[in-house]
Amino acid sequence: MNNKLDELLANALTPDVRPDEALNGQILQKAKEEAQMRGKIWNGRKAAVAASIAAAVLVLGTGTTYAAWRYLSPQEAAREIHNATLADAFKGDGAQIINESQTFGKYRATLIGIVSGKSITDFETSSGGEVLDDRSYWLLAIEHADGTPMPDTSSPQYGEESFLASPFIQGYNPGQYNVYSFSGGYTEFVKDGVRYRMGECDNLEAFADREVYLGLTDDASLRSVDLGYVFDEATGKITRNESYEGCNALFKLPLDASKADVKKAEAYIQSLFPSEKEEAEADRKALENLPESQRKEIEEGKKQTEKVSAFVKTLTVDNIDELCKKVPGTENEIKPDPDSDWVEYRTANSESSGGMAMDMFKELFAGDKPMIYVDGYGASDAGDKVKANIIIMRRYADGRITIAEYEAEIA
Amino acid sequence: MTVFELEECIREHQTALYSFCLHLSGAREQADELYQDTFLVAMERIEQLYNNENANPKSYLLSVAVRLWKNRRRKAAWRNRIAPEQSFDAPGGDALWAQAGAVDSTETKVLREEQLRQVRDAVSALPEKYRVVVLLFYMEELSVEELARVLHIPAGTVKSRLYQARKLLKNRLEVLLYE
Numbered sequence: 249m250n251n252k253l254d255e256l257l258a259n260a261l262t263p264d265v266r267p268d269e270a271l272n273g274q275i276l277q278k279a280k281e282e283a284q285m286r287g288k289i290w291n292g293r294k295a296a297v298a299a300s301i302a303a304a305v306l307v308l309g310t311g312t313t314y315a316a317w318r319y320l321s322p323q324e325a326a327r328e329i330h331n332a333t334l335a336d337a338f339k340g341d342g343a344q345i346i347n348e349s350q351t352f353g354k355y356r357a358t359l360i361g362i363v364s365g366k367s368i369t370d371f372e373t374s375s376g377g378e379v380l381d382d383r384s385y386w387l388l389a390i391e392h393a394d395g396t397p398m399p400d401t402s403s404p405q406y407g408e409e410s411f412l413a414s415p416f417i418q419g420y421n422p423g424q425y426n427v428y429s430f431s432g433g434y435t436e437f438v439k440d441g442v443r444y445r446m447g448e449c450d451n452l453e454a455f456a457d458r459e460v461y462l463g464l465t466d467d468a469s470l471r472s473v474d475l476g477y478v479f480d481e482a483t484g485k486i487t488r489n490e491s492y493e494g495c496n497a498l499f500k501l502p503l504d505a506s507k508a509d510v511k512k513a514e515a516y517i518q519s520l521f522p523s524e525k526e527e528a529e530a531d532r533k534a535l536e537n538l539p540e541s542q543r544k545e546i547e548e549g550k551k552q553t554e555k556v557s558a559f560v561k562t563l564t565v566d567n568i569d570e571l572c573k574k575v576p577g578t579e580n581e582i583k584p585d586p587d588s589d590w591v592e593y594r595t596a597n598s599e600s601s602g603g604m605a606m607d608m609f610k611e612l613f614a615g616d617k618p619m620i621y622v623d624g625y626g627a628s629d630a631g632d633k634v635k636a637n638i639i640i641m642r643r644y645a646d647g648r649i650t651i652a653e654y655e656a657e658i659a
Numbered sequence: 660m661t662v663f664e665l666e667e668c669i670r671e672h673q674t675a676l677y678s679f680c681l682h683l684s685g686a687r688e689q690a691d692e693l694y695q696d697t698f699l700v701a702m703e704r705i706e707q708l709y710n711n712e713n714a715n716p717k718s719y720l721l722s723v724a725v726r727l728w729k730n731r732r733r734k735a736a737w738r739n740r741i742a743p744e745q746s747f748d749a750p751g752g753d754a755l756w757a758q759a760g761a762v763d764s765t766e767t768k769v770l771r772e773e774q775l776r777q778v779r780d781a782v783s784a785l786p787e788k789y790r791v792v793v794l795l796f797y798m799e800e801l802s803v804e805e806l807a808r809v810l811h812i813p814a815g816t817v818k819s820r821l822y823q824a825r826k827l828l829k830n831r832l833e834v835l836l837y838e
Contacts, residue, residue, distance in 0.1 A: 534786040
């Protein structure tokens, strides 16, 4: 019956509805307008959103304060991108000129200045139809550490070097809370062999009571954030991963503490990703709208799952065969590919499958003693009992590691 | 990303993304808006995703769509507190499936359409958190791990939601399953 349900769902949910051509045309038109607004300056090579923060000079251990004449000032850079309002903001009291440089790998990154505020740009940024007018902007200069000029935006080599510049906030994992979640973007240009990036994101000043950072990696993917920085879950502090091979600059931004607003900061973070509490509330409301029979069914399902969850916690390699029965035809040996950094596995009947990073797999199965690992479980009715279906990864005494489905009936 | 590259991205993912938006929102007007905003929001990141051979632009587009949808639902909930209104089309209604719903003279095809409609209706009636998981798994064919990344939830939670969703669907589609 499971297979039939899968088949029905796969057939009924085949993605077969195409949007109107007019709708696609509308998206392309909007994209063109945005590109014209920003990208023309760079011959269309980059059209992006921009951002920043009000910060003060802080020289880290690896940082150097360079003479300001070396680089364009933030006002000059803002004028280069035809943003007179932003240039004015960088002249204002709230702006900070920093000029701190850090050199890692092949690059030297210099944080030149930052400013935050409402309506401080000539180019409106919107997200999901909502105008974002309370923003932070920063200016970074990126150079080759060996002094060779950075390729111009019109050069074919320009796209060969990509960077990710992102603010991070103490207490929030940078892999999840970064320039992307903060509705960020940038505009770039190259002048005299220096690549300037005017970045922007939602205003960060509300977080001024904690450490706020600006990181720059020489890889535009978020993977570089995971690899380049270390998040200390105990203190919430973010530091450079010293063993990262490449550029992973990290500037600490001492924001104006008087601008800190704990409530606003919390509300902002909650708006990015719904919390468990919000999800629970949404679930509760969804349940309220269901017919009583379905509501009871879901609540009963929850109770059953909780029961199975408690049962699963009692399982060990010594009692698994006593408490559960292996479902025939499901056990399959896991044979990791030594050349891959990912381990795929599936039960012999292909009903359950998954994968995990090789590092995690090795960590999980460190040592050579028999052990089990619960990969997942489900609960269902079994008369006056609850039936548990449990996916177990197991290492036997002979070293084989398998995955199989086990069953148990719980009173 | 140039406009040409965006156009290519739209061509590649339009059907998958639009179908998902339509099933998620249940109404064409809302699906159009969600689909459009998803591409515009995702534009900058997509460029980087295309430059990274390990990245998956489709998963990213779907995750943006889910995030935008959730934000919208929250805002709608606030608005409804002030001025409650019913603006949703009935999920699975005629207007929604006008394009996909084939009008065919043969009895077999009519029965098949009816069967598909029943399945879609059952999926539409699922609580949202189950519906999203079912759409991403069956419609977009994401793996459990991809689903976990798209929804920012643990893989175990994905499995549990899939399990519960299938259980509900089994009950609702009992007649079809035993045919």
